[in-house]
Amino acid sequence: MTERLTPTDHGLARAAQILRTGGLVAFGTETVYGLGADATDSLAVARIFEAKGRPRFNPLISHFPDAEAAFTQVTADPRAQKLAERFWPGPLTLVLPRSPRGEICDLATAGLPTAAVRVPACESALALLRAVGRPIAAPSANPSGAVSPSTAAHVLNGLDGRIDAVLDSGPCPVGVESTVLDLSGKKPRLLRPGGVTVEDIEALIGPVERSAPLASATPVAPGMLSSHYAPTLPVRLNATSVEDGEALLAFGAPLAGSPLVWNLSERQALDEAAARLFAGLRHLDHEGARLGLRGIAVQPIPQQGLGAAIRDRLTRAAAPRPVTSPPSAQECPVA
Structure with a gap:
């Protein structure tokens, strides 16, 4: 209430x-x-x-x-x-x-x-x-x-x-x-x-x-949010295994095989995953580049509730990069 x-x-x-x-x-x-x-x-x-x-x-x-x-x-x-x-x-x-x-x-x-x-x-x-x-x-x-x-x-x-x-x-x-x-x-x-x-x-x-x-x-503008949101390393969605040279953005039990892991939520709580999403991508991008990794694998995220928003942002992160640098403005559906 x-x-x-x-x-x-x-x-x-x-x-x-x-x-x-x-x-x-x-x-x-x-x-x-x-x-x-x-x-x-x-x-x-x-x-x-x-x-x-x-x-x-x-x-x-x-x-x-x-x-x-x-x-x-x-x-x-x-x-x-x-x-x-x-x-x-x-x-x-x-x-x-x-x-x-x-x-x-x-x-x-x-x-x-x-x-x-x-x-x-x-x-x-x-x-x-x-x-x-x-x-x-x-x-x-x-x-x-x-x-x-x-x-x-x-x-x-x-x-x-x-x-x-x-x-x-x-x-x-x-x-x-x-x-x-x-x-x-x-x-x-x-x-x-x-x-x-x-x-x-x-x-x-x-x-x-x-x-x-x-x-x-x-x-x-088209692609604006994805270009701001995209890390430098390519992002691969819905990964069921980790390929050689990939960092891992995990959700729940992490997949084996990555030298660098950020778990959005070990207990698979979507609110915790949302809260850790931006910091996780930034960490994997920075540390992955330092370690010479070539990409970021992302474990599947549920579609319900906050999962839809998390998946939307990850889809934007995985989108092709624009040729030119985007402006810094943002959408503002706010009060």
Whole structure:
């Protein structure tokens, strides 16, 4: 049963406790209700995808109580500073290079070198974020593909019993998602229109490139996510044996014959496997290259539940590499 909390001191303390211990709490912002988890805890973030039934590990927005906290996790240039001063708190998300000192886990960023950050303009949300003291990853609090929720009742209609709590702060005043602006390159690029107009952004920092509108599971450009996600070593899926010179990404009892193994989950728990996926591929790619291995074999992953998302990312990892270097932007089906 999902707890329904109110933004009193007691309710906020309870919601913060749930988030700090790896639970899921939906909370209202000025845009829509977000489904929050500790963005530094990969297992907690995996629970977001499990609760939503999301078929892909899309990058998530991390929420902060102020710009100072947000900019500890990313590298902010003068454009970002100006936009933060003008529009934060507010419905604007900035995509920026991840800081080497940042704590946001790979699963929250879908393994990309960038992170999406924002400061919501909702007092109860800000109070919650201050109480937690950690980045909170939060896509919209609805089952994947459903309409984004703007009330606590909407959240419960879709996720009751699948999340730990909802912090009921009343209806969301804006009701549409935040504007997402990619500042990871030389030219600002609009990834999603939202609560802050592109005209207001351009008045502050100059011309902004427009991208095609984003669907909830559509990459910004063909092959973009797979090219970001692909390790250097070739990936072979659904392996039932290990060939000579292959590292092994195992699930359950590992296959014999590899000098380098990363087990996603010995007990075959899909949430644990999701939480360990990005780190595992990175480890096998780096250590495999160092050892002179020629590829990565991947044991079969079940299709149900989070297995579909894990398989989707592995399929992208095994896809042919693009000829040119891809841009660093990302899909953002988030609050």
